[in-house]
Amino acid sequence: MNNNKLLLLGDEAIAQGAIDGGLSGIYAYPGTPSTEIMEYVQGSKQAAELNIHRQWSTNEKTAMEAAIGMSYAGKRAMVCFKHVGLNVAADAFINASITGINGGLIVVSADDPSMHSSQNEQDSRFYGKFSMIPILEPSNQQEAYDMAYFGFELSEKLNVPVLMRITTRMAHSRAGVQRREVKPQNQLRLPSDPRQFVLLPSIARKNYKKLLVSQSAMELESEKSAYNQLIPGTDKSLGIITTGIAYNYLIENFPNHKCPYPVLKVCQYPIPRKQVTELYNDCEKLLIIEEGYPIVEEMIKGFLNIGKTIHGRLDGTLPRDGELNPNIVAKALGLPVTEGEPMPVVVKNRPPSLCPGCGHRDVYEDLNEAMKEYGTGRVFSDIGCYTLGALPPFNAINSCVDMGASITMAKGAADAGLVPAVAVIGDSTFTHSGMTGLLDAVIENSPITVIISDNSTTGMTGGQHSSATGRIVEICKGIGVHPDHIRVVTPLKKNHEENVKIIKEELAYHGVSVIIPQRECIQTFARRKKAEKKKSNE
Amino acid sequence: MKNDIIVAGVGGQGILSIAAAIGLAAVNSNLYIKQSEVHGMSQRGGDVQSHFRISDKPIASDLIPAGKADMIISVEPMEGLRYLPFLAPTGWLVTNVTPFNNIPDYPNIDDILSEIKAVKNHIAIDADAIAKEAGSTKASNIVMLGAASLFLDIPFERIEEGIRQLFGKKGNDVIQLNLKALRLGREFSKKNR
Numbered sequence: 001m002n003n004n005k006l007l008l009l010g011d012e013a014i015a016q017g018a019i020d021g022g023l024s025g026i027y028a029y030p031g032t033p034s035t036e037i038m039e040y041v042q043g044s045k046q047a048a049e050l051n052i053h054r055q056w057s058t059n060e061k062t063a064m065e066a067a068i069g070m071s072y073a074g075k076r077a078m079v080c081f082k083h084v085g086l087n088v089a090a091d092a093f094i095n096a097s098i099t100g101i102n103g104g105l106i107v108v109s110a111d112d113p114s115m116h117s118s119q120n121e122q123d124s125r126f127y128g129k130f131s132m133i134p135i136l137e138p139s140n141q142q143e144a145y146d147m148a149y150f151g152f153e154l155s156e157k158l159n160v161p162v163l164m165r166i167t168t169r170m171a172h173s174r175a176g177v178q179r180r181e182v183k184p185q186n187q188l189r190l191p192s193d194p195r196q197f198v199l200l201p202s203i204a205r206k207n208y209k210k211l212l213v214s215q216s217a218m219e220l221e222s223e224k225s226a227y228n229q230l231i232p233g234t235d236k237s238l239g240i241i242t243t244g245i246a247y248n249y250l251i252e253n254f255p256n257h258k259c260p261y262p263v264l265k266v267c268q269y270p271i272p273r274k275q276v277t278e279l280y281n282d283c284e285k286l287l288i289i290e291e292g293y294p295i296v297e298e299m300i301k302g303f304l305n306i307g308k309t310i311h312g313r314l315d316g317t318l319p320r321d322g323e324l325n326p327n328i329v330a331k332a333l334g335l336p337v338t339e340g341e342p343m344p345v346v347v348k349n350r351p352p353s354l355c356p357g358c359g360h361r362d363v364y365e366d367l368n369e370a371m372k373e374y375g376t377g378r379v380f381s382d383i384g385c386y387t388l389g390a391l392p393p394f395n396a397i398n399s400c401v402d403m404g405a406s407i408t409m410a411k412g413a414a415d416a417g418l419v420p421a422v423a424v425i426g427d428s429t430f431t432h433s434g435m436t437g438l439l440d441a442v443i444e445n446s447p448i449t450v451i452i453s454d455n456s457t458t459g460m461t462g463g464q465h466s467s468a469t470g471r472i473v474e475i476c477k478g479i480g481v482h483p484d485h486i487r488v489v490t491p492l493k494k495n496h497e498e499n500v501k502i503i504k505e506e507l508a509y510h511g512v513s514v515i516i517p518q519r520e521c522i523q524t525f526a527r528r529k530k531a532e533k534k535k536s537n538e
Numbered sequence: 539m540k541n542d543i544i545v546a547g548v549g550g551q552g553i554l555s556i557a558a559a560i561g562l563a564a565v566n567s568n569l570y571i572k573q574s575e576v577h578g579m580s581q582r583g584g585d586v587q588s589h590f591r592i593s594d595k596p597i598a599s600d601l602i603p604a605g606k607a608d609m610i611i612s613v614e615p616m617e618g619l620r621y622l623p624f625l626a627p628t629g630w631l632v633t634n635v636t637p638f639n640n641i642p643d644y645p646n647i648d649d650i651l652s653e654i655k656a657v658k659n660h661i662a663i664d665a666d667a668i669a670k671e672a673g674s675t676k677a678s679n680i681v682m683l684g685a686a687s688l689f690l691d692i693p694f695e696r697i698e699e700g701i702r703q704l705f706g707k708k709g710n711d712v713i714q715l716n717l718k719a720l721r722l723g724r725e726f727s728k729k730n731r
Contacts, residue, residue, distance in 0.1 A: 007565055009575070032578030117578030173574040173589075173600035174561065245600065252599035326603040338605030340625040344653040346645045347619050350548065352584035353640065385582065392642075460579065 005176035010166055011036035013141040013177045014080075014108060017148030019046055022183040024075035024103070025053030027063035029432065030461035031082030032117040033171035034110035038080055039464070050185065056458075058467040059403070059432040060085035064092040067105060071096075071161075072197055074189030075103040076152045083111040083124050088403065088433070090127065096161050097131040098199055098207045102191045104152025105161040110171050113292055114323035117460075119383070119400065121321065123292035128163040128269060132211055134218050135163045135269040136227070137244035141175040143227060143267060149180055154221065158214060167291050169323070170245050215270070223274045227267035230275045235260040239283030241276070241300070242266065243290040250289055252326040253335055271296055280308065287332065288312035291324050353388055359519035360386040362491035362499075363453045364394040366517075367422070369496070370503035378418060382406040382434070384426035385459040385521075397424060404433025410448040411441045420507045423450045427468035428458040435475060441512045442480040449506045449513045452476075453491075455521035463524040476514045485509060491517040539569075539691045542602045543590040544621045547613040548638045549581035555704070556611060556683050557588045562700035563692050564592045574600045583640050585617055592692070611686045613665070613679055614638045615650045622657070631657045632686045632727070634665040634678065661685050661727050668722050677719035684723020688731065694724070 008016060015037045018026065028038040041047045041054045053070070057063035060081040070077035079089070086093060086109045093107060109124035128135035136151060138144040147164060155162045195203055222228055233239075238261045242250050247265045251257040264279045266272070280286065280300075285308050288297040297312035311317040317332045318324070330337050354361050363386070371378065381387060381397035382405060389396040399409055406423035414421040425434050430452050441448055452472055458464040468475070476486050485506060489499045499517070506513035520528075543560070547553040557573055564571045574589040589602045604623050609630045612618025618633035625631065633654060637647055654662050663685050669678040680701065687697050701720055705713045 005565075007561055007571070036577070116576070116580065169574055169600045172577050173572055175572045175597075175600075176565070176570065248598040248600065252603065257596070257598050325601045326599045330603070338603060338626075339623060340605040340607070340627075340629075341622045341657075343622055344619050344656075346649045346653055347616055348641060348643050348645060350583075350585040350617075350641055352549065352579050352582035355550075355582065388582065460582075462577070462581075 005178050007174055008141055008145070008177045009036055009172055009174050010138065010141050010144045010170040011110075011172070012040040013144040014148045014164065014166070015040035015044070016177070016179065017145035018078045018106065019044060019050070019052065020180055020182045021149035021152050022076045022185050023052055023078055023152075024185045025067065025070045026078045026080065027053070027057050027067045028080040029057055029060045029063055029085055030458050030464045031085050031110070032461055033112060033168045034080045034082045034085070034108065035461045035464065036171070037108060056465050056467070060089040061092055064089035064096070064107070068092060068096050068099070071101045071103040071105040072191060073103065075186045076105070077103060078106045078108065078148070080108040081110070082118065083109055083122050084118060084120065084402065085109070086124055086127055093127065093161070094131045095199060097133045097211055098204055099197045100159040100207060100210070101155055101161055102189070102196070103186050104155035106148060106151045106155060106164055107161050108164045108166065111165065111167045111292060113167055116168055119402070121292070123295060124163065124165045125269065125292065125295050128165065129295070132215060133160045133163055134158065134221060135165055137165045137267050137269070138170060139245050139247045139265065139267055141173070141177050144170065145177045145179070147227070158218060158221065160211065160214070165244070167245065167323070219270050219273060222268050222270050222272040225268040225272070228272045228275060229265045230278060231259070231263045231265060233260050233262035236262060236283045237285070239279040239286045240264070241279065241286060241288045241296060243296055246289040246291050246324055246329070249324050249326045249329040253330045253333065266296065271299065276300065285309035285311065287317065289318065289324065289329060289332070351391060353391065354385060355522055357522045358385070359455055359491040359517060359521070360389065360453050362493065362496070363424070363451065363517045364389045364396040366491065366496060366499040366503055367424070367451065368394065368396050369500045370507060371422070374420065374507065378420065379422045379424060380406040380409040380413065381423070382425040382429045384429050386424060386426055386453050389424070403429050404437055407434050407441060407448070407450055408437035410450070411437065411444075411446045414446045414448050419447045419510070421448050422507070423448060425450065425452055426459070427452060427454040427456060427472060428466035430472065431466070431468040431475070435479060438476070438481070438512070438514075439479050445511045447510045449503070449515065451515045451517065454516050454518045456518070457521045457524045459521045459523070463521060463527065472516055481512050481514050485511065485513040486516070487513070488516045488518055491519050540591070540593040541609070541691055542607045543592075543686075544602065544607050544610045544624050545588040545590055546610060546617040546621050547586060548617060548640065549576075549584050549586045551613050551638065552679055553586060553588060553613055556613070556679050557590055559680070559683055559697065559700045559704050560590060560592070560690070560692070562703050563696040566699055567692050567696050569594055569692070570597050572597045572600050585620060587621060609686060609689050611682055613682055615647070615654060615662075616645065619650065619653055625657075627658075629659065630689045631660040632682065632689070633660070633662055634682055635662050636664060636666045661730055663723065663726050665723065668726065669719050672719035672722055673715040677716050680716045680719040681723035684720035685727045687720070687724050688727040
């Protein structure tokens with residue numbers, strides 16, 4: 001390997017590729033496995049020197065919209081989030097393909113097949129198809145770099161945002177990456193058509209027709225793309241289509257990575273019709289190997305399934321769900337599968353848990369005590385470290401659906417007659433999507449008790465800046481929660497009895513209460529102390 | 539040449555520093571590497587592992603196939619056993635013997651140690667005690683790396699170089715301490731293989 005290569009995570013390769021490709025601003029909300037893209041730009045000296053915008057946004061929708069604004073102003077922008085973040089940003093995302101872009105716009109959505117750190121394994125490629133824009137799906141870290149680097153030009157050429165779809169293994173695996181020459185940023189430049197971004201129905205209809213017409217140009221780009229390769233093979237009893245990193249799992253199984261079957265390696269969508277047709281005509285049957293949902297498989301198979309045999313996730317050749325690996329692909333090809341010794345029975349599961357000393361622990365101990373008189377089944381929670389309160393020893397929460405749902409679900413349950421209903425939400429999740437739900441509750445004075453467990457950071461993803469820090473009380477007042485029912489407490493063992501009393505008082509109140517247990521995340525606290533010590537030593 | 543290694547431990551034990559040191563050594567040796575890490579939820583005290591692949595030829599998969607790993611390096615005794623399905627019949631289990639007990643049903647350590655001894659090629663090392671001898675229990679991961687270095691196809695000097703790079707900003711004392719931890723770990727493997 002060449003020594004001047006950088007050793008980068010897939011996420012970091014995307015970030016470096018974007019910086020070198022003329023990026024002016026990156027917008028994101030933290031979410032595994034996408035977080036390191038923004039973190040890399042924030043840590044980059046080059047990005048600081050180039051004055052690239054690199055602050056976290058309050059949620060994925062605000063991130064997406066700010067990026068559209070930067071594109072409007074003619075500059076190149078990137079948006080990053082995890083797959084479920086694209087749900088939050090979807091309104092802006094879908095409409096951005098109708099407005100089109102001015103400066104190049106890349107949207108990175110990081111999927112999490114097998115749900116390592118997520119509540120589902122939805123496939124972002126559906127969103128790309130839904131909004132009818134090109135999708136780039138790297139198979140290795142160098143491609144991740146190159147796709148970000150050249151992605152802005154593709155976006156500008158086709159006048160649409162480009163979706164870059166990665167999965168956990170791509171995001172969090174490191175390899176050598178060769179950089180390219182740094183491109184200058186775009187100049188500030190308004191759209192040539194001042195009404196391009198005005199999606200009044202009359203204009204939107206025109207824009208949409210343009211988008212439909214440009215589909216053939218996108219297909220042509222895919223057919224010409226160096227990322228899509230038809231690799232010849234001698235054994236035409238089977239043709240294989242791989243997407244993204246699935247290609248690696250395929251060739252891992254053959255000596256010198258030489259697959260005997262013809263392979264179409266797809267990393268740019270729409271899938272290249274010319275090459276797919278060629279493979280289909282050339283081979284007796286096809287096997288589709290894709291990380292994620294069987295999207296390509298469904299497209300090629302069709303509803304009636306009347307052509308040649310198509311194997312993949314739909315017919316059980318590959319598992320219907322979960323992440324792929326070399327062994328799963330070997331089985332699908334009928335190759336012998338290696339296995340080591342089985343895991344000894346003495347080995348126990350070790351699920352993740354709240355850190356020793358974490359403030360959320362005290363919150364749950366206080367809450368469980370206060371809830372005793374009402375019984376279980378009344379606590380709605382949210383997305384964050386505190387979701388671990390669902391596990392022993394706390395068994396304290398009854399829901400985790402999506403960002404912000406704790407407050408609105410508690411309200412809905414209270415509307416149904418479940419009183420009191422409790423919501424447990426973190427500070428960052430509260431400003432992400434909890435505030436609007438709190439307003440709903442205030443308007444109806446719903447009998448709910450909202451606990452905003454404030455550790456002053458976005459904890460689960462590693463301690464990124466939280467938009468809520470120092471603002472929660474004022475936000476709650478502004479939304480209209482009565483100041484008498486905004487209670488700030490400190491979640492510490494020594495305050496247990498007092499905190500239980502306060503929670504009980506608010507549970508008994510027939511209206512909206514907000515209790516804010518405030519104590520800094522012990523991880524960020526330790527890092528801060530370490531940094532301060534280092535600074536005082538210098 | 540190819541070394542496929544699983545690095546195992548518990549979230550928060552810092553297994554990535556082992557991976558980072560090998561990574562630097564591999565890069566300095568002009569080798570290809572792919573290293574898959576665990577970020578996110580499991581880092582909160584759950585089981586974590588890193589797939590680390592080094593080769594003089596391009597590497598395809600980010601994940602090591604089951605039954606193909608040349609070595610498991612585990613900073614915790616039970617965690618190494620978790621990945622035995624990945625270990626090749628000729629592979630080595632290099633593991634710390636000091637348990638990290640953060641679950642209510644952690645097994646009896648003697649049962650764990652006897653399973654470790656049942657693995658044909660194993661090094662069971664009290665990395666915490668040896669790190670203390672080197673000057674700080676914080677260096678136990680580097681003791682583990684030293685113990686594992688005997689089975690890596692990377693010259694030992696390159697790994698020492700990796701340590702110097704990794705701890706370069708922390709001053710000469712920290713570098714020397716970690717180099718000592720590295721050598722003591724390697725000595726242990728030489729005597730006990």
